[in-house]
Amino acid sequence: MKTDEKTLDSPKQEMPLKRVTLLVDALFCFLFLPSLLYFASILGWLQMYPSYSCVLIAYSYAIYFVVRKINIPRLFINKKYWQIVSVLILFWLITELLTRYPHESDEVMDAFPNLAEYMITQKVWMLSLVVFGYGLSVSLILELMRQEERRRRLEEQKIKAELGLYKAQINPHFMFNTLNTLYGMIVSRSDKSEDAFVKFMDMVKYSYTYADRTFVDIGNEIRYIEDYIGLQSLRLNGHTHVEWSKDIDDDKSQIPPMLLITFVENAFKYGTSSSDDCTISVRIVLENGLLDFSTVNNIMNTSKKDEQPIGIENCKARLQLLYPERFSLSAARDGDIFKVNLKIQLQ
16 A cells, blocks of 8 residues: 555654755855855856846756756656656756857957857856756755655654554453453452452553553553552462562653553462462662563463463563663573563663
């Protein structure tokens, strides 16, 4: 499917490029071309050949703006080679015609007609080629900027689409596991069911409020994790000991929503027991923009061989998209202990 370029060029994207274009055009009109005319002694022709000089100056401005308007680099990208050849031929014909323009007669041309004609021809071609090259260079630079902006916006759209897919995977996965826990508490007629439902409703409210955002305050995310730990603790007996610690120097730091909960959820999924003593440890430290998150749990349950770790793979994909080269994730088994450590350079 062909992508409409207009959908990629928003007003916010076009404004900086327009400002750059206006600045470059102004520099050409009021600095570059006047300086070139002065050093090429074209301005001196205004007294000797006034009408011819005016035509030549107007032609120089026309070359620049026509080249900019045609945008030869864009034609090359679109493989419109015949249009490029046509432009070059037209440029050559007009410039050559201008060198044969009937100049006003003066003493120099009357005394040395061949020499004067040669000098005029050389200066006209020099001026035309320099202006043409300058306009082509400006068009190339602006087109590269535009293509880079397009590429960046396409990448952003791709990331947003992929993140949307990953978030869509998170909520059903989490909701299923939590509802399964609540169902077990209801079946067992636990007196903690009401408190569990309150915490669950707070978590559902959070997930539907913040899950569609790219980043949230880490303080909100931590409260979400605390609600989850509290909810899980309601169904646990005395055999599972939960250790939870946090040390945050800035609770307004931004983090992707519902990213860390996957590791906490897995720790409770595989690290709890109703008959054997076990420990689940969850720790979050944020200092100077560096997030250090870890979970440690006894391996009390094992996953099925054919079970796909949707949550973990989801987190890896989101981290690679949002923090390329800025995170490290390790998850390994050490005897009957499973450890996860995630470090992200948030700033």
